[in-house]
Amino acid sequence: MGWIKETLSKVRKGKKVDHSLWVKCPGCNEIVYKREVEKNLKVCPKCNYHFRIGARERIDMLIDSGTFVEFDAELSPLDPLKFKDTEKYKDRIVKAQKKTGMKDAVVCGEGKINGIDIELSVFEFGFLGGSMGSVVGEKITRAAERSVEKGLPLVIVSCSGGARMQESILSLMQMAKTCAALTRVSEAKVPFISILSDPTTGGVSASFALLGDVIMAEPGALIGFAGPRVIEQTIGQKLPEGFQRAEYLLEHGFVDMIVERRNLKNRLYQILSLFGG
Secondary structure, three states, rough: OOOHHHHHHHOOOOOOOHHHEEOOOOOOOOOHHHHHHOOOOOOOOOOOOOOOOOHHHHHHHHOOOOOOOOEOOOOOOOOOOOEEEEHHHHHEEEEEHHHHHOOOOOOEEEEEEOOOOEEEEEOOHHHHOOEEEEHHHHHHHHHHHHHHEEEEEEEEEEEEOEEEEHHHHHHHHHHHHHHHHHHHHOOOOOOOOEEEEEEEHOOOOOOHHHOOOOEEEEEOEEOOOOOOOHHHHHOOOOOOOOOOOOOOOOOOOOOOOOHHHHHHHHHHHHHHHHOOO
């Protein structure tokens, strides 16, 4: 606890304290030492709240070191509709690319989980809310096709606000496209494991994310299509508290299991082993 004494000493002496060392947990509202959270795989040590993590971090947590090979990293979105709201879509893309170092909102490739080869796709929420446009749909489809061609299990980790509005109907078409690709995965009897992290919503949850042979979720993950207010206004009923959280969905059969982040790799390995590795 030397860092606590050091911080208190700085406060007493009137010195400036680096607030970037601390983070407020949305789960328990406690101020937590950032390094402790990072050491705990971005999970609050006080209340087990699972912070959102980036695609590269997720890959490092799941895949055996040095085994991940990325595919289709060069695919970059266009602006066919010349879309503009408060900002031009092409300018938003450039900003998101600079922020994340990625061309679009999903990373796809192959790697090993405790020695078992898999096809893996992981969403990056930091890229326009992990939204699914033409490139994301194409990359997921290609991952599914590689999975069938090579006979490798397909694992997709979703973290998305849904279809990308700036591509309009072109993004909505990706729902049908990815579902068709996963039909071929199913017909080839290749396992598809879907992992739902916070949030998994909109067109992603309404397409491939809930089609897994096994559907896992992280604790507390928001999973659904539309927001609670929209649903309540549509059906004219008050909805149960937390009805779009992973725990409620597990209770009602929409997901198969909730797995804490520290156990996720080993649980994946167990399931892949049951499928024959």
